[in-house]
Amino acid sequence: MPPVIEVMDASYVYPDGTQALRAVSLCVETGEAVALVGANGAGKSTLLLHMNGTLFATQGEVRVAGVAVSRPTLNHARRTVGMVFQDPDDQLFMPTVEEDVAFGPRHAGLVPDEVERRTHEALARVGMVHLRARPPYRLSAGEKRAVAIATVLAMAPDVLVMDEPSSNLDPRGRRRLIEQLRSFEHARVIATHDLELVVEVCSRVIVLDGGRVVAQGPVRELLNDEARMLAHGLERPHILRHLHPH
Amino acid sequence: MAFRMAVERWLDVARMDGLARQDTPVHRIDARAQAVTTLLFIGVVMSFARDELSALTPFFIYPVAVMSAGRIPAASLLRKLAVAMPFAVAVGLLNPVFDTRPALAVGALNVSSGWLSFLSIVMRCLLTVSAALLLVACTGMPRLCEGLVRLGVPRVFAVQLLFLYRYLFLLADEGRRMTHGIALRSPGARGVRFRVYVSLVGHLLLRAMARAERIYHAMQARGFDGNMRPQFASPMRLADPLFVGGWALFFAVARVWNLAEALGVLLMKGVG
Numbered sequence: 001m002p003p004v005i006e007v008m009d010a011s012y013v014y015p016d017g018t019q020a021l022r023a024v025s026l027c028v029e030t031g032e033a034v035a036l037v038g039a040n041g042a043g044k045s046t047l048l049l050h051m052n053g054t055l056f057a058t059q060g061e062v063r064v065a066g067v068a069v070s071r072p073t074l075n076h077a078r079r080t081v082g083m084v085f086q087d088p089d090d091q092l093f094m095p096t097v098e099e100d101v102a103f104g105p106r107h108a109g110l111v112p113d114e115v116e117r118r119t120h121e122a123l124a125r126v127g128m129v130h131l132r133a134r135p136p137y138r139l140s141a142g143e144k145r146a147v148a149i150a151t152v153l154a155m156a157p158d159v160l161v162m163d164e165p166s167s168n169l170d171p172r173g174r175r176r177l178i179e180q181l182r183s184f185e186h187a188r189v190i191a192t193h194d195l196e197l198v199v200e201v202c203s204r205v206i207v208l209d210g211g212r213v214v215a216q217g218p219v220r221e222l223l224n225d226e227a228r229m230l231a232h233g234l235e236r237p238h239i240l241r242h243l244h245p246h
Numbered sequence: 247m248a249f250r251m252a253v254e255r256w257l258d259v260a261r262m263d264g265l266a267r268q269d270t271p272v273h274r275i276d277a278r279a280q281a282v283t284t285l286l287f288i289g290v291v292m293s294f295a296r297d298e299l300s301a302l303t304p305f306f307i308y309p310v311a312v313m314s315a316g317r318i319p320a321a322s323l324l325r326k327l328a329v330a331m332p333f334a335v336a337v338g339l340l341n342p343v344f345d346t347r348p349a350l351a352v353g354a355l356n357v358s359s360g361w362l363s364f365l366s367i368v369m370r371c372l373l374t375v376s377a378a379l380l381l382v383a384c385t386g387m388p389r390l391c392e393g394l395v396r397l398g399v400p401r402v403f404a405v406q407l408l409f410l411y412r413y414l415f416l417l418a419d420e421g422r423r424m425t426h427g428i429a430l431r432s433p434g435a436r437g438v439r440f441r442v443y444v445s446l447v448g449h450l451l452l453r454a455m456a457r458a459e460r461i462y463h464a465m466q467a468r469g470f471d472g473n474m475r476p477q478f479a480s481p482m483r484l485a486d487p488l489f490v491g492g493w494a495l496f497f498a499v500a501r502v503w504n505l506a507e508a509l510g511v512l513l514m515k516g517v518g
Contacts (some may be wrong), residue, residue: 095388103468104468155468217494
């Protein structure tokens with residue numbers, strides 16, 4: 001089986017001339033959780049937007065489940081890759097939580113019963129069924145995040161791509177998020193500055209700097225390399241200090 | 247701050263949407279039937295002569311009936327009407343100045359036809375704006391837009407309307423954050439200086455555009471292709487044509503006969 005996501009020598013230049021990605025190559029296998037870390041402006045968000053065809057590589061190629069992402073194959077990419085955006089307010093645009101979660105399945109042309117079933121299942125998965133009739137803009141940050149994840153789960157993707165999922169969450173909300181992320185059977189690509197979350201959720205980490213992949217490897221091995229982390233505007237997560245003898 | 251007030255009022259309109267999720271006899275009426283009735287109502291109200299006053303009064307029955315049957319709180323409706331009223335007042339304000347022909351004598355007081363037409367404009371504004379607000383409050387924007395499409399309004403207009411409505415609140419939200427930022431850094435200042443204001447509006451536009459694009463991406467990511475999929479598709483019920491027909495009949499009768507005058511005559515007869 002081909003990897004669910006394969007990025008091959010992808011470069012991207014924004015219309016204003018900013019080069020955001022420089023020959024990035026990486027691979028995400030079925031069911032694995034991969035962290036994408038790097039300083040602000042390293043190209044994490046830009047890279048994520050390539051994974052469902054929101055942006056197209058200026059050079060190189062992105063493959064989703066073996067199919068090159070291009071305009072004709074866009075539907076395939078968007079069905080396979082579910083994207084959770086950084087700001088839940090951008091993602092929740094319907095008048096109620098329920099309608100928002102149903103938006104994707106409905107646009108996939110599913111019959112009403114199936115839309116209903118998927119909506120309920122996705123909300124149950126993130127523990128938000130009780131909020132289904134509420135307007136999304138009235139929810140707390142943690143609830144919004146959970147609902148945003150439900151909107152994507154309802155589309156039954158193979159890969160979850162998330163941009164800063166733990167930002168703006170209180171400790172309890174963050175803890176709940178971590179438990180959920182660990183429980184998903186989907187392949188997960190998580191761009192984040194929350195390195196402690198990376199240690200708890202991911203098995204592999206990819207470090208971006210200046211639009212290039214500068215390192216990748218097993219989480220504990222890479223994040224423990226203090227000199228390397230500092231060189232790319234990161235740090236050695238505290239949680240790892242305690243797991244190892246001083 | 248005037249700008250902030252305007253923003254707050256717009257956000258208040260958002261609460262209209264919350265009212266749309268109620269389950270009342272009016273809310274159960276098909277969105278198409280409600281839209282048609284509202285259009286009929288507005289058309290008939292606007293068709294009266296410019297200085298008509300008494301014949302318009304029976305038309306208040308429609309918004310009042312919809313409001314009470316739809317359990318729409320009067321206070322929230324009145325607040326929104328207050329936003330629209332200054333425009334009507336501004337439109338009609340000069341009528342009494344230019345048109346001083348006496349039209350009506352109330353005791354020793356001569357009322358000019360300018361005053362009559364001014365009051366008529368205000369009254370019509372009250373009627374039509376409250377009917378339009380009630381339509382939104384009793385259907386909700388998504389259901390209303392879908393109803394419009396099923397009535398034959400081009401899909402692209404209905405989708406535009408829906409997005410306009412959605413982005414409006416985002417814009418208002420951004421505006422609120424920015425004015426807050428300005429207020430915090432200019433303690434004691436009264437109002438916003440013109441140059442700051444210009445920059446504020448420019449930034450607001452750019453921010454709103456950036457956000458609109460992010461939302462569009464999020465929608466695309468979930469399979470949006472420019473069409474809204476019907477989600478409220480329900481068959482017409484007997485109550486729907488009855489709702490339209492009943493009100494149309496009432497509007498027609500009230501248009502042809504001056505019911506207020508007829509009632510007055512009737513009462514006088516009773517007294518006499």
